[in-house]
Amino acid sequence: MTKDKRELARRQDKAPIATAWDYAPAPEARDIVKIQERYGLFIGGKFVEPESGERYTTIDPAREEPLAEVAQAGKADVDRAVRAARDAFANGWSALRPSERAKYLFRIARLLQERAREFAVLESINGGKPIRESRDVDIPLAAAHFFYYAGWADKLEYAFPNRKPRPIGVAGQIIPWNFPLLMLAWKIAPALAAGNTVVLKPAETTPLTALLFCDVLRQAELPPGVVNIITGDGRTGAELVSHPDVNKIAFTGSTEVGKAIQRTLAGTGKRLTLELGGKAANIIFDDAPLDQAVEGIVNGIYFNQGHVCCAGSRLLVEESIYETVIAKLKRRMATLRVGDPLDKNTDVGAINSKQQLDKIGALVQAGIDEGAEIYQPPCKLPERGYWFVPTVFTNVAQSYRIAQEEIFGPVLSVLTFRTPDEAIEKANNTPYGLSAGVWTEKGSRILAMAQRLRAGVVWANTYNRFDPASPFGGYKESGFGREGGRHGLEPYVVLDDA
Amino acid sequence: MATAPVLPGGFELPLEPRLPRLGSVDAVALEERAASLATRSIKREAKLFALDLAIRVMDLTTLEGADTPGKVAALSSKGIRPDPSDPNIPSVAAICVYPNLVPFAVERTKGTNVKVASVATAFPSGQSSLEVKLLETREVVEAGAHEVDMVIDRGAFLSGRYAQVYDEIVRVKEVCAGRAHLKVILETGELGTYDNVRRASLLAIAGGADFIKTSTGKLPSSATLPVQLCMLEVIRDVHEETGRVVGMKAAGGIRQSKQAVQYLVQVYETLGLAWLTPDRYRLGASTLLNDVLMQIRKERTGRYQNPDYFTVD
Numbered sequence: 001m002t003k004d005k006r007e008l009a010r011r012q013d014k015a016p017i018a019t020a021w022d023y024a025p026a027p028e029a030r031d032i033v034k035i036q037e038r039y040g041l042f043i044g045g046k047f048v049e050p051e052s053g054e055r056y057t058t059i060d061p062a063r064e065e066p067l068a069e070v071a072q073a074g075k076a077d078v079d080r081a082v083r084a085a086r087d088a089f090a091n092g093w094s095a096l097r098p099s100e101r102a103k104y105l106f107r108i109a110r111l112l113q114e115r116a117r118e119f120a121v122l123e124s125i126n127g128g129k130p131i132r133e134s135r136d137v138d139i140p141l142a143a144a145h146f147f148y149y150a151g152w153a154d155k156l157e158y159a160f161p162n163r164k165p166r167p168i169g170v171a172g173q174i175i176p177w178n179f180p181l182l183m184l185a186w187k188i189a190p191a192l193a194a195g196n197t198v199v200l201k202p203a204e205t206t207p208l209t210a211l212l213f214c215d216v217l218r219q220a221e222l223p224p225g226v227v228n229i230i231t232g233d234g235r236t237g238a239e240l241v242s243h244p245d246v247n248k249i250a251f252t253g254s255t256e257v258g259k260a261i262q263r264t265l266a267g268t269g270k271r272l273t274l275e276l277g278g279k280a281a282n283i284i285f286d287d288a289p290l291d292q293a294v295e296g297i298v299n300g301i302y303f304n305q306g307h308v309c310c311a312g313s314r315l316l317v318e319e320s321i322y323e324t325v326i327a328k329l330k331r332r333m334a335t336l337r338v339g340d341p342l343d344k345n346t347d348v349g350a351i352n353s354k355q356q357l358d359k360i361g362a363l364v365q366a367g368i369d370e371g372a373e374i375y376q377p378p379c380k381l382p383e384r385g386y387w388f389v390p391t392v393f394t395n396v397a398q399s400y401r402i403a404q405e406e407i408f409g410p411v412l413s414v415l416t417f418r419t420p421d422e423a424i425e426k427a428n429n430t431p432y433g434l435s436a437g438v439w440t441e442k443g444s445r446i447l448a449m450a451q452r453l454r455a456g457v458v459w460a461n462t463y464n465r466f467d468p469a470s471p472f473g474g475y476k477e478s479g480f481g482r483e484g485g486r487h488g489l490e491p492y493v494v495l496d497d498a
Numbered sequence: 499m500a501t502a503p504v505l506p507g508g509f510e511l512p513l514e515p516r517l518p519r520l521g522s523v524d525a526v527a528l529e530e531r532a533a534s535l536a537t538r539s540i541k542r543e544a545k546l547f548a549l550d551l552a553i554r555v556m557d558l559t560t561l562e563g564a565d566t567p568g569k570v571a572a573l574s575s576k577g578i579r580p581d582p583s584d585p586n587i588p589s590v591a592a593i594c595v596y597p598n599l600v601p602f603a604v605e606r607t608k609g610t611n612v613k614v615a616s617v618a619t620a621f622p623s624g625q626s627s628l629e630v631k632l633l634e635t636r637e638v639v640e641a642g643a644h645e646v647d648m649v650i651d652r653g654a655f656l657s658g659r660y661a662q663v664y665d666e667i668v669r670v671k672e673v674c675a676g677r678a679h680l681k682v683i684l685e686t687g688e689l690g691t692y693d694n695v696r697r698a699s700l701l702a703i704a705g706g707a708d709f710i711k712t713s714t715g716k717l718p719s720s721a722t723l724p725v726q727l728c729m730l731e732v733i734r735d736v737h738e739e740t741g742r743v744v745g746m747k748a749a750g751g752i753r754q755s756k757q758a759v760q761y762l763v764q765v766y767e768t769l770g771l772a773w774l775t776p777d778r779y780r781l782g783a784s785t786l787l788n789d790v791l792m793q794i795r796k797e798r799t800g801r802y803q804n805p806d807y808f809t810v811d
Binding site for chain 2: 020021023287289291293295335344441461462
């Protein structure tokens with residue numbers, strides 16, 4: 001026994017000291033998803049060939065590999081889709097008992113939950129976002145939106161007391177590539193709940209989950225034409241916007257395109273809601289819970305590679321804690337795991353497209369040229385695919401482009417302030433006004449700040465939190481109209497006097 | 499006419515120590531971060547690394563009224579050589595026992611690297627006089643315990659008598675100094691808030707703790723991932739500001755390998771690789787070991803073995 005023990009002791013003294021703990025790859029299986037070689041347009045309850053005859057290739061941005069051929073809908077295709085929607089609206093859907101409409105929405109929500117893994121994997125393959133986010137955020141929230149609005153469908157008169165709500169007709173909806181299925185849910189759920197029919201165009205680079213969603217509609221036995229999904233680039237969107245028989249346009253995307261849409265619609269009587277860009281201030285006071293605030297900063301800007309319109313891309317730190325916060329932030333950034341979106345341990349995935357990668361690169365270069373100090377943690381990027389290392393700029397002046405323009409990438413600009421007034425002034429000093437964050441232990445200060453911040457959403461001691469019951473939307477050039485909550489029904493109803 | 503008392507000569511307002519940045523903790527965000535780290539998927543080599551480490555940093559514990567010298571001897575043997583059929587399995591870090599059983603654990607572990615830890619200071623409640631606590635500490639140190647796990651006086655802490663808590667830690671530390679490592683148990687399940695956990699952690703570290711430890715294991719709510727994260731953040735702040743290294747021990751309720759891996763991942767991603775050694779991190783557990791052994795065998799052979807192949811001690 002003693003000899004044994006001595007031997008053990010010797011061996012333990014020589015026990016190797018680990019130099020690294022590399023997490024082994026933990027990829028989510030791709031084979032749950034079946035991607036077709038080519039897709040048509042989903043019009044009138046079935047897939048049809050595009051009359052335009054045009055197609056383009058959608059890719060996996062993490063591998064730069066083609067995934068499928070999708071249709072580029074032309075003028076005639078858009079017209080066909082709108083007619084299908086009008087037909088469905090006039091012949092049944094708008095007159096359906098509201099409780100029946102609710103049943104369809106509940107069914108869709110449940111089917112999304114049942115097929116959640118399939119949708120999550122496809123979302124990550126086509127969009128580049130980490131599976132952890134599509135699995136834990138995008139898909140569950142999308143299902144939650146359908147559940148939420150299913151509940152409103154037969155209670156609309158309670159949403160608008162003393163008014164008589166009725167549907168407005170055909171809604172044309174154009175959504176972005178950053179949260180493809182979630183944005184689809186934000187658009188479709190309230191429209192259907194209120195009795196409208198829909199023509200939806202997913203973003204050019206991320207059409208696949210929307211096309212898979214058509215299969216959910218088939219399973220739910222939604223009447224044909226109630227939801228039509230047409231793919232294509234900006235030209236398709238423009239056709240949809242200018243189609244004379246569309247009653248309402250809902251657009252989420254860039255401020256530039258939003259302005260163009262508003263110009264097109266001027267004088268047409270069509271309704272419009274816009275959810276556009278942002279350059280949110282995330283404000284850290286010196287009494288904030290610092291380690292949690294750092295988590296909030298990271299979640300605010302590196303969540304979904306910074307492809308978030310409400311991203312906390314301008315960090316405002318009270319000067320007395322500036323150095324501590326930056327040190328903590330840099331250390332935290334070094335632990336971010338960038339890489340394969342399908343790896344369950346990935347924190348930051350691939351940039352959605354080459355075009356977006358170039359735009360981020362150009363703005364970061366502008367930041368360097370203007371004299372800001374750049375920090376990027378050491379980070380091994382895959383050879384193929386579109387990637388950008390999480391980046392933070394310090395020594396940023398309010399006048400720099402990186403403090404003014406929306407970068408829509410994993411790039412944070414840090415500014416400082418000395419008093420709450422200065423924080424407000426700097427936070428509001430932007431053409432945008434979508435969201436803001438406040439970090440402080442002091443409840444009264446949270447309320448005072450929230451009142452003075454010109455932003456549609458103000459998060460306190462958290463960031464990037466979403467709930468179907470909570471309205472979301474912007475001030476100023478971040479758009480108008482609200483999505484989510486009771487407010488989200490309003491753009492989809494005409495209110496008559498009771 | 500009354501005059502204001504004159505300040506004694508050379509008096510300076512000790513401003514710095516009066517404005518300590520204790521820092522606050524946001525419960526929602528802390529729990530969110532802990533939950534997010536718990537989703538890390540640790541596979542194959544990375545998992546084997548974690549399981550091996552879990553044994554190396556384990557304080558194999560028995561703290562029962564029914565403990566006997568025989569039970570402690572059996573547990574010590576298990577700790578020295580957890581799996582007799584596999585020479586690659588390391589020994590645990592320490593055997594953790596009640597004070598009167600220290601001599602038996604010391605005897606059985608002599609000549610090995612396995613340390614003996616003893617609870618002390620009227621464990622688990624800490625409801626006794628300082629004299630008794632110091633006496634108990636002195637006894638276990640003299641009996642050969644390498645490590646002392648003391649409890650703080652939660653009654654004093656919760657009624658705001660921080661100085662008393664601090665003072666007790668300092669006095670116990672004096673007894674241990676140079677002879678035994680001091681782990682200070684906060685019993686976080688009784689502290690109520692993460693702010694209190696942070697405050698108690700700082701107090702313990704200021705008092706001279708070599709390790710701060712979550713729980714006695716005698717309460718229904720013991721170590722949790724957010725509580726450990728809260729304490730690790732204190733350790734990190736102290737290390738950043740002063741360079742002082744303080745160890746962490748999570749104890750109570752950690753029964754499965756999966757949990758152990760989650761705790762280790764959290765340490766790794768909060769404090770880095772440097773803390774993944776028995777000198778800086780411990781897992782206190784009584785029933786975890788066999789599950790870890792079973793998981794190691796499963797990783798190596800691809801299949802689960804019958805539990806009867808692992809000794810119950």
